[in-house]
Amino acid sequence: MSDPANSTIADALEELGDLYELDGAVIHRVLAYRNAARAVRDAQGSVAQLAREGAVTSIPGIGATLERKILDLIETGEIPATVKLRERYPPGLLAITALPGLGPKRARRLFDELGIDSPDALRAAASAQRIRTLKGFGAKGEEAILAALDAGAAERPRSRPPLDRALEIGELIIDALRARDPEAQIMLAGSARRRADSVKDLDIVVDRPSLLDALGTLDLLEEGARTSPSAARGRTHSGITVELRAVSSEQFGNLLQHLTGSNAHNAALRERAVRAGLHISEYGILEDATETIHHCATEEEVYARAGLGYIEPELRENRGELEAAAAGTLPVLVDLSDIRGDLHAHTTASDGHASIEQMARAALALGYEYLAITDHSATHGFGDEVSPEQLRRQIELVHEADAKLEGIKLLAGSEVNVLPDGSPDYDDDLLAELDWVIASVHTSFALDRDAMTERMCRAASHPLVDAIGHPTGRLVERRAPYELDVDALIATCAANGTMLEINASPHRRDLDEIHSRSAAAAGVSLVINSDAHSTGGLQVLRFGIWTARRAWLTAADVANTLPWPEFAAKLGRSGR
Numbered sequence: 088m089s090d091p092a093n094s095t096i097a098d099a100l101e102e103l104g105d106l107y108e109l110d111g112a113v114i115h116r117v118l119a120y121r122n123a124a125r126a127v128r129d130a131q132g133s134v135a136q137l138a139r140e141g142a143v144t145s146i147p148g149i150g151a152t153l154e155r156k157i158l159d160l161i162e163t164g165e166i167p168a169t170v171k172l173r174e175r176y177p178p179g180l181l182a183i184t185a186l187p188g189l190g191p192k193r194a195r196r197l198f199d200e201l202g203i204d205s206p207d208a209l210r211a212a213a214s215a216q217r218i219r220t221l222k223g224f225g226a227k228g229e230e231a232i233l234a235a236l237d238a239g240a241a242e243r244p245r246s247r248p249p250l251d252r253a254l255e256i257g258e259l260i261i262d263a264l265r266a267r268d269p270e271a272q273i274m275l276a277g278s279a280r281r282r283a284d285s286v287k288d289l290d291i292v293v294d295r296p297s298l299l300d301a302l303g304t305l306d307l308l309e310e311g312a313r314t315s316p317s318a319a320r321g322r323t324h325s326g327i328t329v330e331l332r333a334v335s336s337e338q339f340g341n342l343l344q345h346l347t348g349s350n351a352h353n354a355a356l357r358e359r360a361v362r363a364g365l366h367i368s369e370y371g372i373l374e375d376a377t378e379t380i381h382h383c384a385t386e387e388e389v390y391a392r393a394g395l396g397y398i399e400p401e402l403r404e405n406r407g408e409l410e411a412a413a414a415g416t417l418p419v420l421v422d423l424s425d426i427r428g429d430l431h432a433h434t435t436a437s438d439g440h441a442s443i444e445q446m447a448r449a450a451l452a453l454g455y456e457y458l459a460i461t462d463h464s465a466t467h468g469f470g471d472e473v474s475p476e477q478l479r480r481q482i483e484l485v486h487e488a489d490a491k492l493e494g495i496k497l498l499a500g501s502e503v504n505v506l507p508d509g510s511p512d513y514d515d516d517l518l519a520e521l522d523w524v525i526a527s528v529h530t531s532f533a534l535d536r537d538a539m540t541e542r543m544c545r546a547a548s549h550p551l552v553d554a555i556g557h558p559t560g561r562l563v564e565r566r567a568p569y570e571l572d573v574d575a576l577i578a579t580c581a582a583n584g585t586m587l588e589i590n591a592s593p594h595r596r597d598l599d600e601i602h603s604r605s606a607a608a609a610g611v612s613l614v615i616n617s618d619a620h621s622t623g624g625l626q627v628l629r630f631g632i633w634t635a636r637r638a639w640l641t642a643a644d645v646a647n648t649l650p651w652p653e654f655a656a657k658l659g660r661s662g663r
Contacts, residue, residue, distance in 0.1 A: 090135035090161060092309055093127050094326035099160055099169065100124035100153070105184055106172035108191035123148045129252060131259060131307055133324050135161050179205025186235045196221065210236050227535065247285035248327055249563045250630065251593035254279060256307065256323050257289045263305050264291075264298050271295040272339055276346035277330075280400045282633035284563045284596055288328035290346045296333040338371060340383035345369035347386075351405035359409060360393050367393065401636040420636040421615075423629050425648040428457035431502065431525055431556060431588065431616030432625070436481050437462035437473055440621040443488045443497070449622035451495045456651040459498040459523040460485050466504045466512040466530065473501070475517055482520055496651050498522035502556055507531045507538075509545025511552065518551040523658070525588065525616075527556035528569070536570035543571060544579040553658065554586035554614055557597040565594070573602045581609045586646055589615045589638075591631025603638035612646040612657075 091099075104120030126148045127134050137143040138157045144150060149157070156166045176198070183194040183206060197203040200221060203212050209232065212218050218229040257275050264273055274280075277290035293299075299319040303311035308329065311321025321329040334342040345353060345368070360367045364375040371380040372392050383389045387397045395412035399420055402408040411417045432446050433439035441449070443460055450458040462473050462481065473481060482499040489497035500523035503511040511518060511526055518524055526546045534542065547555055558576060559568035580587055587606050590597045595618070598606065603613060615631035617624055635645060642648040646657060 090133065090139075091164075092322075092326060093130055093134050093324040096134050096157060096160060097124040097128035099166055100127060100156075102181065103156070103166060103169050103172070105181055105191050106169060106176065109176055109180065109184070109195050110172060111195075119148065119153075123153050128325050130324060131256065133309065177204035179208070182206050183209055186232060189232070193223075206236060228533075231533075247287055247564055248325070249285050249593050250279065250282060250633075251627075252325070253286040253289060253327060256325065256327060257291070259307055260289070260305065260323075260329060261291065263307060264293065264301060267301045268295050268298060271298060272336065273298075274339075274343055276343055278349075280347045281349065281403055282401050282630075282637060284599070284634075286327075288330060290330045290332070292339065292343050292346060293331065293333050294336045294339050299331060299333055302329070302331050334369075335382075337382040337384055340385040340387070340389050341371050342369045344383075344386045344389045347400050348403040349405065352403040352408070355405045355409055356393065359413075363394060365393060399636065401633060402639065404637070406639075418639050418641050421632060421640050421642045421645050421648065423632045425642040425645070426455070426615065426628060426632070427650055428455050428459075428496075428647045428654065429617050429619070429625060429628065430457075430459040430498070430500070430523060430554070430614050430647055431461050431590070432458060432619045433462050433502075434460055436460075436477065438620060443484055444492070445622055446619070446625075447488055447492050447495055447497055449625055451492070453625060455495060457496040457498060457654065459500040459525075461500040461502040461523065461525055463529075464501050464503040464512050466506070475513060478513065478517060479520070496655075500524060502527055503552075504529045505542060505546040507534065507542060509542040509549075511546065511549060515551060521551075524552050525554045525556045526552045528560055532560060532569045534570065536572060539570050540572040540575050543576050547576060547579045547585045548583050550583075552585060554588050555580065556588045556616075557590040557592075557595050557618070558587055559597050559599075559602070561595065561597050561599075563594050563596060568597075573598075574605065577602070577606045577609050577611055580606070580611045586612045586614050589613055589631045589634050590618050591615055591628045591634070592618050593627060593630045596630055596634045598634075600634050600637035603635060603640060607638065607640055607644040613640065613644055614647050615645055616647075 100120050101124040104117050107120065108117045126146050130146055134143060138154060138161055143154050143157060160166050180194055180198055183189060184191045201212055201217060203209050213229050213233045216229065218224050218232060219226045257279055261273050261275060265271060272294040274292050276292050278286045279289060296317065299313045302308065302319040302321050307323060308321040309324045311319060313319045317333050319331040323329065332342060332346065357367050366373040371382045373380050381392055383392065390397050390412065395409065396415060396417055398408050398412050398417065429450060434441060434443050434446055447458055465472050465474055478501060485497050485499035500521055503513055503524060503526050505526050505528050506512055543555065546552055559571055559573060561568040587598055589603055606613060613635065615628060615635055617628045619625045646654065649657065
């Protein structure tokens with residue numbers, strides 16, 4: 088029996104965690120299995136091989152107990168604890184836990200109180216209006232369950248890896264290939280190069296056919312082999328497909344452009360070229376009038392041959408970039424080097440892992456002129472909240488650190504929780520003492536669209552709220568945005584001078600590029616923040632920059648590209 092892939096081991100650990108939660112296990116035990124599953128899924132080498140070598144406990148979160156379960160899975164194909172728990176609960180019950188808003192605890196209640204043991208039984212009970220009789224569900228909860236069932240949410244589709252994980256493995260593969268041939272030209276293409284939120288697979292272009300055979304020999308891959316004279320395919324231990332394409336140096340630009348642009352961008356480019364008597368493909372550009380095939384070593388040559396200015400990879404989605412390139416009106420996109428400060432960072436006062444001074448020095452090392460310390464407020468719901476009394480002390484500590492450190496301005500701020508009625512969870516007198524207030528939703532996600540929109544618009548209208556943080560609450564490939572009329576929120580922010588955040592966490596990237604572009608068009612200032620909970624967390628700002636670039640934003644659209652004196656003037660409140 089061949090060793091199970093990392094994804095198979097991770098799936099087994101996740102299933103066991105869900106079964107333990109169904110069985111009423113303590114939450115720490117459940118989280119241990121889920122965290123271990125995430126670590127296994129992200130591991131770059133074979134976890135099964137590590138387990139056989141007695142080294143699997145080197146993976147964070149995996150101790151002796153989990154090591155034994157992984158070895159059982161490798162040796163027998165099953166984890167005994169999983170087999171026992173499966174005997175207690177119908178197989179369809181686990182499928183129910185995948186529905187948004189349910190999870191194992193609520194699924195167990197449905198099973199215990201109504202005998203619901205499968206998605207079909209759940210649909211029947213909801214259609215008969217039996218679920219609304221249970222405390223905590225109600226008619227709206229019942230309607231949400233039916234909507235989720237109609238959308239197929241119980242089928243547990245395999246999610247796409249978020250960009251940070253895809254880039255990590257992609258860069259490791261490129262480094263390994265470059266070590267085999269230091270003179271080779273190697274480039275990442277596809278949605279990863281367009282910096283999309285998540286990717287389906289990894290496309291890599293090389294100008295050395297000899298590297299195609301090297302793919303299958305890399306320890307980073309579970310398997311890999313040449314599939315044609317110019318292509319090879321592999322799969323990482325974490326389950327990401329890798330497509331490697333080889334082309335001559337003279338045609339490198341043709342293939343790189345073809346594999347980087349979205350299908351819609353490339354189709355529109357080909358249609359435009361045909362009208363000009365050109366035929367663009369991954370192999371070259373055929374000119375009808377002369378029957379000449381032009382090979383392009385760079386992407387700039389491809390676009391120039393088509394009569395267009397160079398289009399940055401992040402824009403290649405067929406959202407008007409071809410027309411702008413033809414007219415010479417493509418924007419100069421915001422760049423990481425434009426950022427002058429970060430306005431969303433946490434410390435040990437709430438759920439961060441570094442002190443005020445440590446965060447400040449890390450920001451200073453990045454060349455920032457200002458940093459807002461924004462620990463969680465009193466009701467954000469995840470522990471380690473800052474009470475009003477603690478916040479007053481925090482303000483003093485931030486100001487003391489600000490006086491001590493040279494070269495950077497520290498703002499005493501807070502990430503205040505927006506209560507269901509739209510009010511901040513600190514009183515106005517305390518908010519007025521802060522240098523910066525960013526308001527975010529951390530509780531009561533299940534409000535309907537009208538109620539959530541009213542909630543957010545009221546927060547954006549508050550005179551002491553400077554910005555709305557991660558405005559839609561989405562988590563990439565993990566949680567859909569909550570019900571919200573984002574256009575109404577944008578209009579409210581425009582009317583009140585409230586900023587909107589692009590939260591740069593690679594698992595948020597919220598606002599997304601579509602709404603960020605709309606916000607900028609409406610005259611709303613965007614702020615790109617790291618939401619850092621450690622000094623290293625400040626480094627994720629590049630993901631927010633990539634979202635902003637996909638939104639066509641320039642430095643002028645992003646408030647924290649301003650030097651400190653100009654940003655202070657923009658805030659416009661006394662003491663700023």
